[in-house]
Amino acid sequence: MRSSRSSSSQVDRLRRRLSERDVSLLGALHRVRLLNLRQVQRLLVVDGSPAARTRRTQLWMARLTKLGVVVRFSRTIGGIRAGSSGYIYGLSGLGQSVLDVRGPAGGRRRRVWETKPYFQDHMLAVAELYVQTVEQHREGGADLLAFDAEPSAWRHFTGTGGELVLVKPDAYVRLGTSALERSAFIEVDMTTEGLPTIQKKNARYVDYWQSGVEQQRHGVFPKVVWLVQNERRQEHITDLVKKLATEVQALFVVGLLTVGAQLLSGRTSEKEANTA
Template identity: 30%
Template sequence: MTMRLPRTGAGPSRLVLLRTELSVRDEEILAFLNDHRYATTTHLRDVFFAEHATLTAGTRACIRVLHRLLHNRLIARLERRVGGTARGSAATIWYLDAAGERLTRPEGARRRRFAAVSTPFLAHTLTITDTHVALIHRARSGAFAIERVDLEPNTWRSFVTSAGTAWILKPDLFAHLTTDEYDDLWYLEIDLGTESIPVLLAKCRTYAAYKATGRAQAEHGVFPGVLWIVPTPRRVQRLADAIHADPALPNRLFTVITPDQLAATISPADTRPSSLRKEEP
């Protein structure tokens, strides 16, 4: 029988007991929430309970596990729920509670707080989680394998421009995908239509400036493609036109799509400058 610990503080002795009760999947769920900050029941079901015969069975199993983790203050849920087609428990938004945050916190790191966030920040964060889950879905189809996915702040790169100005590049996601023949690398930017096109162009110029340093090419062997995921076809056209009209921006560096085009766009191929053909053994 699984131990049901009292809902007390996250002291050292309680953390030791909790750690002994965690399954590998429990630890992976906590790590996922630590990386993403927020995820819905549907996200967690699709990533960690995909082996069940039906969505209903997977959802029920997922909710049982989440409620156990909730009981032990490893995770908590927001009062608000996500919009869209999800209903009921599947629409619940989860984050790390005190004990879960403590168990996933690196030695010497400061405590992170997850609960109090603005609605725009939460929407953006959940859309990043959507995108990562979509990559996992696509990988399960056999289109590619996921070598690595980084999230902020692990995606950040500080650099100095040719003019001597210190800048920081802050991609929402970095993805390294592989097939038997290719490695493909992407910086992904999630736009919900809340920023002006000039603001997005300014970030494009940051990518161009970082590319000019050669640092990413030295790290990866190629400069990753920059994939903008925007909410509507009209915004795709507006951003793509603005990039094309800016003489300082290399057009082939940027791809602009809507979320439904992700699967068709992201698969490694030799037609993009962000793809590396693997050497013969």
């Protein structure tokens, strides 16, 4: 009991030392799990020259790392020459305590998101889409109404045999443009999964659409947006979509990750996105 009270007191004292911007960063890390230093800078250090912003971000993240609310990973993006500007950060167990959040599905808090490079790259690609949508919002583009990364974005429904079926998008995004809202399930493709696996994922989304569960809960079924790294991959996944029944092909859009935010907001048309 004494240990629990001591720990709670430590967290309370730490909360009082954190600024509103500090807490905003911890919230962003809780949302997308990983951010590199450049992404942190683009999200929350937006004033001044690029060099000054980088330096301020480096000092800021060093302070939060020393406080123990974030974890800096040993791996860097861009190799040795990138230096501290290439560091990757995650939310520590203490950082989760400060936010008073639980782990996935309300379970045990995860102390650190130290994973294999492939998974880190995938998380950072999802984080990049989040940063893009925040920048777009800041510049007067679409309003960012919701951005849920996995596992918060996951859905479930009952299959034809009565079994529980999970749909696991990388993110769920909802944007507001004038009087229109756009929502999407996001699949970020890192060119590591085989096309048969992607075909199975598409079929599961079709099954979920046919179940009507999402439409019942939210009134609309989001677009399923595949974001890929190059035009060759875009063409391959587009060909898979064309093999689906004609009435369900419109559920899917395939575009480049570099213009993901513009595609979601309608600034890049679906026709352009699906033209490889």
